[in-house]
Amino acid sequence: MWMKTVFWGLLLFMLVATTMAVEYGARSHNSGPWSWCDPATGYKVSALTGCRAMVKLQCVGSQVPEAVLRDCCQQLADINNEWCRCGDLSSMLRSVYQELGVREGKEVLPGCRKEVMKLTAASVPEVCKVPIPNPSGDRAGVCYWAAYPDT
DSSP: HHHHHHHHHHHHHHHHHHHHHHHHTOOOOOOOOOGGGGGGTTOOOOHHHHHHHHHHHHTTTTOHHHHHHHHHHHHHHHOOOGGGHHHHHHHHHHHHHHHOOOOOTTTTTTEEHHHHHHHHHHEEEEHHTTOOOOTTTSSSSOGGGGSSTOO
């Protein structure tokens, strides 16, 4: 009798554990809401031209005109899938690096190091108060990729 109880208990545990793993992120890198942001699936990455200008200005310590800030925040908010916002910011940042021929540890612009520009770009959702999903469960803040060295 106790074997039946143990069996059913383990079966129930496995069912609950599997459901929780699916719900809380134990899935492959290419599945979930962020996979909808993959250009290979037809998603069009936003150029975020206003954010490009804002990040460059902030990084060198210049005042950001209100119109530039407003344009950036509107462009970011216009990305309907909030899971794609940080990915689009990361793509924008990579294109800035490519445009300027930036390598690791170098200045992106005079007075602006690559690491500073990266953190500036990652904080755009917080500056704009535009929600982004984060692993911590918060819906605003800094893009998660800011914590990784090769973004």
